[in-house]
Amino acid sequence: MPTAPNRHLGHDGASYPDAFYVRRGETEFLSTLHAQGAWQAGEQHLAAASGLVLAEAERRLPSDKLVSRVSFDVLGVIHSGPFSIDVRMVRPGRSIELIEASMRHGDQVSVQARIWRLAASDTTRVQGSEWTPLPPPDEMPPLTFSSVWDGGFIASLEARQKSDARPGQGQSWLRTSYPLVAGEVDPPVAGFVKLVDTANGLVVRENPSEVFFANVDLTIHLMRQPEAGWVGFDTRVNFGPTGLGETFSVLSDIHGPVGTAAKSLTVRLRDR
Secondary structure (H helix, E strand, O other): OOOOOOOOOOOOOOOOOOOEEEEEOOOOOEEEEHOOOOOOOOOOOHHHHHHHHHHHHHHHOOOOOEEEEEEEEEOOEEEEEEEEEEEEEEEEOEEEEEEEHHHHOOEEEEEEEEEEEEOOOOOOOOOOOOOOOOOHHHHHOEHHHOEEEEOHHOOEEEEEEEEEEEEEEEEEEEEEEOOEEEOOOOOOOHHHHOOHHHHHHHHOOOOOOEEEEEEEEEEEEEOOOOOOOOOOEEEEEEOOOOOOOEEEEEEOOEEEEEEEEEEEEEEEOOOO
């Protein structure tokens, strides 16, 4: 796997803010070491990148409609350093709309997102969920996430995990004190989504130094709008016999289950 050059703000010892990104203009940003990915030092973690892409879609196209689904396809290395985000309305409507947003490094697009937003209505009378609530964070012991994974993004997290977690299955909570963009407040849904891609590394089936299992996408479905803060995961990781894998999580905020997240994995044995 080629090594991406490390161009995060702070990689050379210079000071950088306690945020994942710095805004450089209306559509331009610079990643900091807090956004650093776990597989390569010179790339961004998809969790932070996906949160920012959604945040920009919410900021540039504000609406009273609610995010129902957001999907992210990873089209290449999410390079560190400078980049821009493009946003456009694909399908406008009074009750349903579809937005596209992408992260671009020069001429290369690394992340392509599609976001469905639906009109809100009062369905309190028929609400219901079949997902089992997680134990609260203070009932789970701390997890030293950085003992398994490298990178500035992982180091920015506070993690807890239920003691019966095992390779491929477990319940966990994560939070961070860092906003997406220095000096800005995260939009509510993006502030939750910015942690979701970590699911793939919470209950690893195999040692990542021996098996490569990066995801090529992330799809999140929501049944209500989540509250940012602690993000809960009830996660299963499965590897097939021919290089394919998948990670599936029921997602929760501090009030209970809010939806699901799924990823497609490319599984490869590393050369020893």
